[in-house]
Amino acid sequence: MTDTPGIVITGGSGRMGQMLVKAVLASDKCHLAGVLERAGHDWIGQDIGTAMGGQPVGVAVTDDALEAFARAQAVIDFTAPAATLGFAALAAQARAVHVIGTTGLSDADIKAIDAAARHAVIVRAGNMSLGVNLLVKLTQKVAEALDPDFDIEIVEAHHNQKVDAPSGTALMLGEAAATGRGVTLSDVRDAGRDGMTGARKRGDIGFSAIRGGDIVGEHDVIFAAAGERIVLRHLATDRAIFARGALKAALWGQDKAPGAYDMMDVLGL
Numbered sequence: 001m002t003d004t005p006g007i008v009i010t011g012g013s014g015r016m017g018q019m020l021v022k023a024v025l026a027s028d029k030c031h032l033a034g035v036l037e038r039a040g041h042d043w044i045g046q047d048i049g050t051a052m053g054g055q056p057v058g059v060a061v062t063d064d065a066l067e068a069f070a071r072a073q074a075v076i077d078f079t080a081p082a083a084t085l086g087f088a089a090l091a092a093q094a095r096a097v098h099v100i101g102t103t104g105l106s107d108a109d110i111k112a113i114d115a116a117a118r119h120a121v122i123v124r125a126g127n128m129s130l131g132v133n134l135l136v137k138l139t140q141k142v143a144e145a146l147d148p149d150f151d152i153e154i155v156e157a158h159h160n161q162k163v164d165a166p167s168g169t170a171l172m173l174g175e176a177a178a179t180g181r182g183v184t185l186s187d188v189r190d191a192g193r194d195g196m197t198g199a200r201k202r203g204d205i206g207f208s209a210i211r212g213g214d215i216v217g218e219h220d221v222i223f224a225a226a227g228e229r230i231v232l233r234h235l236a237t238d239r240a241i242f243a244r245g246a247l248k249a250a251l252w253g254q255d256k257a258p259g260a261y262d263m264m265d266v267l268g269l
């Protein structure tokens, strides 16, 4: 047995789950302590290496979160809101660092997660990449510098299996733009235009979502005024950027006091 932190990956068969398993196996700073999937999934009981089409790695996929978390120092969780809420309570009980990448969480979900963070370290972000977190900072700065003559529009594009909109990243960018402007996002958010919407309201922050093919994740923040336009853009072409950030967060959290953190804390931005 190694003395590096043991990490459990939830949703191990998913797009991000598989990426995270590979990232943990490739790291010498941690080891794979467990892999979870939902009850009834075909992969339960199989070695995760074999299930992913490679060599066995000595870790069988399980649906027993309580047992897996008891052996872990961190849980990296990119699943779905209902699953993440359950994992937050169990990870806090096990005092394991919980890194949450799951998006589509409601305000009530976030409240419950923050309550769990009273007992353990939770790092949550709608996007774990360095590039997007820098873009969030830039968005806030630009919004601070420009007045509401500049209409702010956030356009995001993702693959055709994504179930939530706007993306978690788009919401982070919207929050940053609203903070820069000194307003509350929920007061100015304009999403899902369709039909006779009327003219755009000055000061609104607009959201548009594209879904298609295998797009990993693309975000534009557009500041549009009469006669000029500023566009801030991030293009993700490889999910490894999210896995890298999540792993960094799991290791960063090892010596931190219980609380709710985000990637800005991890990256020191």
Ligand SMILES: NC(=O)c1ccc[n+]([C@@H]2O[C@H](COP(=O)([O-])OP(=O)(O)OC[C@H]3O[C@@H](n4cnc5c(N)ncnc54)[C@H](O)[C@@H]3O)[C@@H](O)[C@H]2O)c1
Binding pocket: 010, 011, 012, 013, 014, 015, 016, 017, 036, 037, 038, 039, 041, 078, 079, 080, 083, 100, 101, 102, 103, 104, 125, 126, 127, 128, 129, 168, 242
């Ligand atoms: N924060 C980020 O940087 C970032 C990056 C990429 C994706 N995401 C988010 O991560 C989430 C997953 O994305 P994906 O593309 O990997 O989706 P996916 O559908 O490919 O994978 C989700 C996995 O979770 C599993 N799952 C669901 N309920 C479970 C449960 N109760 N127990 C164990 N496993 C369970 C599913 O079976 C599936 O394998 C989404 O919310 C997505 O928006 C966040």
Ligand SMILES: O=C(O)C1=N[C@H](C(=O)O)CCC1
Binding pocket: 103, 126, 127, 158, 159, 162, 166, 167, 168, 169, 170, 216, 217
């Ligand atoms: O593929 C997804 O789903 C992604 N979700 C995150 C979001 O909602 O912003 C990050 C990008 C990929």
